[in-house]
Amino acid sequence: MSMLYQSQRAMRAKRQEAMRRGVMAILDVGSHKIACLVLRFDSSDEFRPSDGVGAMAGQSSFRVIGAATTRSRGVKFGEIETMQETERAIRTAIQGAQKMAASRVDHVIVSFAGARPRSYGLTGEVSLQTGTVSECDVARVLAACDVPDFGEGREVLHAQPVNFALDHRTGLSDPRGHVGNRLSTDMHLLTIDAHAIENLLYCVKRCDLELAGIASSSYVAGVASLVEDEQELGAACIDMGGGSTGLSIFIKKHMIFADTVRMGGDHVTSDISQGLQIPMHDAERLKTRFGGVVATGIDDRERIELEADTGDWHHDRRTISRAELIGVMRPRVEEILEEVRARLDAAGFDHLPSQRIVLTGGASQVPGLDALASKILGNQVRLGRPLRVQGLPQSACGPAFSACVGLSLFAAYPQDEWWDFEVPADRYPARSLKRAVKWFRDNW
Amino acid sequence: MRPLIARRGPVLTHRDPAPSIWSYRFQRLWLTPLFRSLLRVGLPAFALVMGVGWYLSDPAHWRGVSDQVAELRREIENRPEFRVNLMNINGASPQLAEDLRAVLALDLPVSSFDLDLAAMRETLERIPAVSRAELWIQSGGYLAVTIEERVPVVIWQTRVEPVLLDGEGNFVARLVDRELVAPLPMIAGEGADLAVAEALALFETAAPLRDRMRGLVRMGERRWDVVLRDGRRILLPADQPRPALDRVLALDDAQDVLERAVLRIDMRNPQRPNIQLSPHALTELRRMRGTDIGDGNG
Numbered sequence: 001m002s003m004l005y006q007s008q009r010a011m012r013a014k015r016q017e018a019m020r021r022g023v024m025a026i027l028d029v030g031s032h033k034i035a036c037l038v039l040r041f042d043s044s045d046e047f048r049p050s051d052g053v054g055a056m057a058g059q060s061s062f063r064v065i066g067a068a069t070t071r072s073r074g075v076k077f078g079e080i081e082t083m084q085e086t087e088r089a090i091r092t093a094i095q096g097a098q099k100m101a102a103s104r105v106d107h108v109i110v111s112f113a114g115a116r117p118r119s120y121g122l123t124g125e126v127s128l129q130t131g132t133v134s135e136c137d138v139a140r141v142l143a144a145c146d147v148p149d150f151g152e153g154r155e156v157l158h159a160q161p162v163n164f165a166l167d168h169r170t171g172l173s174d175p176r177g178h179v180g181n182r183l184s185t186d187m188h189l190l191t192i193d194a195h196a197i198e199n200l201l202y203c204v205k206r207c208d209l210e211l212a213g214i215a216s217s218s219y220v221a222g223v224a225s226l227v228e229d230e231q232e233l234g235a236a237c238i239d240m241g242g243g244s245t246g247l248s249i250f251i252k253k254h255m256i257f258a259d260t261v262r263m264g265g266d267h268v269t270s271d272i273s274q275g276l277q278i279p280m281h282d283a284e285r286l287k288t289r290f291g292g293v294v295a296t297g298i299d300d301r302e303r304i305e306l307e308a309d310t311g312d313w314h315h316d317r318r319t320i321s322r323a324e325l326i327g328v329m330r331p332r333v334e335e336i337l338e339e340v341r342a343r344l345d346a347a348g349f350d351h352l353p354s355q356r357i358v359l360t361g362g363a364s365q366v367p368g369l370d371a372l373a374s375k376i377l378g379n380q381v382r383l384g385r386p387l388r389v390q391g392l393p394q395s396a397c398g399p400a401f402s403a404c405v406g407l408s409l410f411a412a413y414p415q416d417e418w419w420d421f422e423v424p425a426d427r428y429p430a431r432s433l434k435r436a437v438k439w440f441r442d443n444w
Numbered sequence: 445m446r447p448l449i450a451r452r453g454p455v456l457t458h459r460d461p462a463p464s465i466w467s468y469r470f471q472r473l474w475l476t477p478l479f480r481s482l483l484r485v486g487l488p489a490f491a492l493v494m495g496v497g498w499y500l501s502d503p504a505h506w507r508g509v510s511d512q513v514a515e516l517r518r519e520i521e522n523r524p525e526f527r528v529n530l531m532n533i534n535g536a537s538p539q540l541a542e543d544l545r546a547v548l549a550l551d552l553p554v555s556s557f558d559l560d561l562a563a564m565r566e567t568l569e570r571i572p573a574v575s576r577a578e579l580w581i582q583s584g585g586y587l588a589v590t591i592e593e594r595v596p597v598v599i600w601q602t603r604v605e606p607v608l609l610d611g612e613g614n615f616v617a618r619l620v621d622r623e624l625v626a627p628l629p630m631i632a633g634e635g636a637d638l639a640v641a642e643a644l645a646l647f648e649t650a651a652p653l654r655d656r657m658r659g660l661v662r663m664g665e666r667r668w669d670v671v672l673r674d675g676r677r678i679l680l681p682a683d684q685p686r687p688a689l690d691r692v693l694a695l696d697d698a699q700d701v702l703e704r705a706v707l708r709i710d711m712r713n714p715q716r717p718n719i720q721l722s723p724h725a726l727t728e729l730r731r732m733r734g735t736d737i738g739d740g741n742g
Contacts, residue, residue, distance in 0.1 A: 088462030
């Protein structure tokens with residue numbers, strides 16, 4: 001655990017350095033595309049949360065100066081599968097964005113969808129020594145959380161304090177300065193497979209970049225596409241990507257649950273390819289151009305030519321109706337949404353006061369998806385697009401880029417995590433000079 | 445089965461869109477501001493300095509370059525715009541102008557870059573007859589020399605020869621070298637050139653005596669004697685000689701002293717002026733008084 005603490009703190013230090021330098025890259029490693037944005041931070045201290053300006057409103061301090069997207073290679077289910085291919089794809093995206101930004105970037109914040117994220121809710125409780133909650137008390141209560149045994153080969157990706165309770169008052173977002181006896185906290189811990197981080201680190205290192213942070217793409221997609229009241233009152237964001245569908249549940253502006261369904265738009269494409277016996281890229285083209293999930297009467301009459309080059313005259317001149325295409329696509333989309341429903345039910349989403357569901361991601365652009373989703377997920381479904389960010393090109397404003405935009409917001413205004421607080425003195429190894437210094441500083 | 449119809453258009457080759465690791469690294473290096481500025485400014489400057497240094501490290505090249513520079517400089521200097529064709533001397537008598545030309549010895553036409561006006565001015569001002577000289581080069585290739593000549597006001601009879609002095613006692617010329625327009629008063633005696641102003645004032649006072657007066661003689665470098673044509677003298681005191689001379693003139697007006705047989709009028713002590721009679725007059729005086737005693741200085 002302390003290893004993780006140190007590596008995460010090192011990443012935070014690199015992020016600080018990048019902010020000082022003013023230029024940072026964010027990289028969304030998806031199964032369908034790899035997108036890179038270069039952000040320039042002009043005045044990082046212009047808005048602070050203490051000014052009464054929320055994180056959603058304060059995006060004016062950064063500006064997108066470079067954007068590049070490339071077709072993803074070597075990524076399956078949101079995880080890096082072929083390192084060399086992924087490395088090349090990352091290099092392509094980074095180079096394109098650098099070229100557009102006309103500036104070199106050295107620090108990158110990465111998000112990815114896969115690696116089987118698992119959420120844990122942690123609680124910790126500690127009695128206060130002085131009667132007033134100070135920063136080191138917050139650190140102590142965070143350290144007092146009993147960490148579950150999440151198994152070998154798992155790494156903590158996010159560990160965010162979600163709620164603080166002081167005696168019998170709960171729902172405090174910032175307990176510092178309050179007077180009480182017992183401080184307790186709820187923390188949301190997200191773990192992923194460790195090898196995914198290692199692979200990612202390797203690829204980033206091979207591109208001569210430094211990793212300044214990692215985020216789960218389902219989390220950052222929620223940050224970008226949920227509006228402020230949805231985040232406050234409770235909502236689920238479903239980020240339908242190419243290889244996997246991420247879902248995250250927000251309440252009181254904190255993520256409390258994240259999970260991934262290992263199915264996405266690429267599976268729809270492969271269904272079309274298999275069902276209609278056409279190559280993958282033709283299937284992708286048909287899906288984006290004629291795809292849909294709700295068939296109407298006119299779709300029976302709309303014929304789609306399936307051109308091919310096999311030389312077989314009959315095979316090369318097949319036509320299908322659009323209704324047939326929809327018939328191929330719909331079961332897979334339904335399957336994905338039902339799986340999402342199952343995950344949400346398992347997380348207890350139906351106990352939340354608000355049942356809002358926001359669909360975003362590249363695969364959410366299928367026409368008629370909102371109608372289908374409202375049948376499966378409940379009727380408070382809307383299609384979400386990411387926030388507007390200064391300088392973002394028009395081509396990168398669609399729902400497919402909500403993870404990118406969310407990652408830029410995350411880069412500019414990161415959520416306080418467990419490792420942002422000082423380690424309490426008793427967690428340092430015994431006979432450590434640091435421990436003595438820490439004790440001295442806490443008590444005087 | 446292979447397609448029987450020929451494929452139209454360019455054959456799609458699946459080129460890897462990813463940059464190679466070296467092109468990627470080079471582009472990153474190129475986007476580094478320090479590297480860029482180094483390459484854009486530092487490298488050309490370095491190449492320039494090295495190239496010039498290498499070229500000039502050979503003495504022959506160096507000599508060639510310096511010759512060319514000198515040639516270029518000479519060409520510019522010899523352009524007609526910078527040529528001085530005429531020297532115009534203002535304010536000097538023709539005789540002096542001739543002398544000045546001889547002294548300067550300019551070989552006209554000459555480039556104005558070759559003229560050292562300050563040195564020429566010093567040379568001119570070293571000539572006794574020139575009190576001040578101004579030189580400037582005017583457009584059209586004129587060298588204008590304006591001379592302020594020393595004006596001779598007195599003749600100083602030295603032991604060697606008579607010379608001309610100006611109002612401040614500076615040497616102007618030898619008397620034999622000048623043709624005087626008007627007669628000038630004459631002074632003599634050692635140190636007379638140091639008191640020319642006083643002498644001039646005395647000459648002014650002595651204007652009524654002008655036709656009888658020969659000149660002034662400086663005595664002992666402190667006082668003046670007025671010498672008349674027939675050798676008689678008026679001895680003036682060292683301080684305030686003009687009132688003394690005025691008294692003599694008044695005496696002359698009233699009693700015609702100078703018409704009488706006096707050898708010297710001694711005004712050295714203003715309280716007690718003395719008159720030395722001529723021996724003949726003295727004898728006559730004694731005879732008239734009926735006495736024959738006295739030492740001769742009445």
